[in-house]
Amino acid sequence: MNYSWDWGLLFRSPHIGWIAQGFVTTIEMAVLAWCIAMTLGSLIGTLRTLDNPIAKRIGTLYVEIFRNVPLLAQLFLWYYVIPELLPASAQKFVKRDMADPQFWTSVVGLGCYTAARVAEQVRSGIQSIPRGQRSAALAMGFSTAQVYRYVLLPIGFRTVIPSLTNDFLGVFKNSSLALTLGVMELTAAARQIEEYTFHSFEPFAAATVLYSCVTLLVISLMRVVERRTRIAGNVGTAR
Template sequence: MQYNWNWGVLLQEPYLGWLISGVGWTIAVASAAWVIAFTLGSIVGVARTLPNRWARGVATAYVELLRNVPLLVQLFIWYFVVPELLPDDWGRWVKRDLPLPEYTTAVIGLGFYTASRVAEQVRSGIELISRGQSMAGYASGLTTLQLYRYVLLPVAFRVIVPPLTSEFLTIFKNSSLALTIGVLELTAQSRQITEYTFQGFEAFTAATVMYVVITLTVTAGMSLVERRARIPGFIAKGG
């Protein structure tokens, strides 16, 4: 049985609008989640390297818990379980009155999950710096806060640009799981086009091309950042 290709259907309305809308929601979910992931992940990553064992313990527990629970499960917990655990008034507000509840839940779930991965990159970046720099900082009279602010973090963040690029790309791909809680991002819109037109190959091929364009654009942009952030002559500990 020969498949009836019809690429023109993707240029018809409302299907073209659905694809464009899907790209917009994908970028919106991934970008907002990355803000959470980078901010929270940086804090947790720093906490994992602090002298205080309680801070290290809490940060380690966060990383091990969220990194080892599947993202899909975490999205379901945020969307279906958390509102039921809140006080009645708060739970009703989350389920009924919260603007864009599916989008908000996807951003929080994806952001918190990716933060556990970013935290490991930040921790490894800090630990790559030779211990002699920390000792020199303390010997110069710097406090722990000043040491991290002026010595460790400026170097660590420049060192971990490549792995952070990978995490940034991953968050775009993981955003496709948001369809499971009702966010009409790119993958969900492609499925919807398939259900209306039965042109599944065309719809998902178009989605694949759009994902590739997004990731290549991100890669190109981060390559420029990496070249500007590279530290000439930097030798990592153990290198």
């Protein structure tokens, strides 16, 4: 194999700027999408554990749709199809006036897709709690909303921290699909350097290292959080 290695190109301008900006964009996209996923996923997961059959059906329908449609197809739907279904004024805002529509479309698409996975984690966390705790809270005069707020959700979240960590890392890695919409995230930056320099190994190796560093950092931090918040004797907690 006759390949001329040039690791120095990663530190030359404008390549280093592309990598840095792509990395920042990836982090921003992952964090914003995770906020959507946690908020929406917690709501959907809670709906699936209520005694109300309509609420359960709504939650189940959301999970089945968003979990079983490929993420790439969902991103294309959010970017190309959904705006066409909006009123004219909203279409104008999305297509012309919104700053960086590709970025925000990717954030929404990633968030809604991951929310289905978060919903399943929240549901399993709540259902792992002995039913006696819910009954005891109701017997003390708590409303259903208070039972979830003060008893079920705090315990349920602590139980599924490892699973939620995996889902966050999934958002971080899935953000690379945003390049199909034109978002200059980390993978797209590596690809751009490859096209400009005809060197593929160096930029993608740098991207791999950055992805791996963030993954290891998040795993290490969440292990600390898991140890400090675990409930002794509870199913699913760290040993």
